[in-house]
Amino acid sequence: MSLNFDRALGIHEQALKFRAERASVLANNLANADTPNFKARDLDFQSVLAAQQSGADSSFRADRTHARHMPAEGFIDQAAALRFRTPNQPAIDGNTVDTQVEQAKFAENAIDFQASFTFLNGKFKGLMTALRGE
Numbered sequence: 001m002s003l004n005f006d007r008a009l010g011i012h013e014q015a016l017k018f019r020a021e022r023a024s025v026l027a028n029n030l031a032n033a034d035t036p037n038f039k040a041r042d043l044d045f046q047s048v049l050a051a052q053q054s055g056a057d058s059s060f061r062a063d064r065t066h067a068r069h070m071p072a073e074g075f076i077d078q079a080a081a082l083r084f085r086t087p088n089q090p091a092i093d094g095n096t097v098d099t100q101v102e103q104a105k106f107a108e109n110a111i112d113f114q115a116s117f118t119f120l121n122g123k124f125k126g127l128m129t130a131l132r133g134e
Contacts, residue, residue, distance in 0.1 A: 011049075012120040019113035025082070026106045029097050037094035040085040042105065048081045083127055 022043045032038040087096035 012116055012123060014048075015116040016113065016120055018043065018045065019109055022109050023106065023113065026109060027104055029085075029102045030099065030106065033097045033099050033102070034094070035095060038097060039095075040087065040097040040102065041082055042085050043081045044083050075084055 016127075025041055029038075029040045085096060085101075088101070090096045090100060090108075104126055
C-alpha cells in the first residue's frame with residue numbers, strides 16, 4: 001500500500017508555503033517604508049486558495065535545462081496572487097507603505113503560519129500513529 005502525501009496532508013502544506021511567501025512580501029514592504037515611490041504589495045490568499053481548491057495549477061513551473069540546476073517547484077505564482085495595497089493615506093513622496101498596517105499584517109500572517117504549522121504537525125502525528133498501528 002502506498003502513501004499519498006498530497007492526499008494525506010491536504011491543503012495545509014500549500015498554506016504553509018503561502019504564509020512563508022507572504023512573510024517575505026510583507027518584510028519587503030517594511031524594509032522599503034522610507035523608499036520614495038515604493039508601492040506596498042500583498043499576496044491575495046483568497047485567489048490562491050480558490051485556485052488550489054478548483055484544481056487549477058497556479059504554481060510556478062520552471063524546466064531544468066541543466067542537471068545541476070536547482071529545482072524551482074512549489075513556488076506560488078506571484079503574478080497571479082500579488083496585489084498592490086490601497087493606502088489609507090499615501091505619503092507625499094509616493095510611498096504607499098503604512099508601517100503600522102504592515103506590522104499588523106505581518107503579525108497576523110505569523111499567527112496564521114503557526115496555525116498552518118500546527119495543523120500540518122497534527123497530520124504528521126496522525127500518520128505516525130497509523131503507521132505504528134496504535
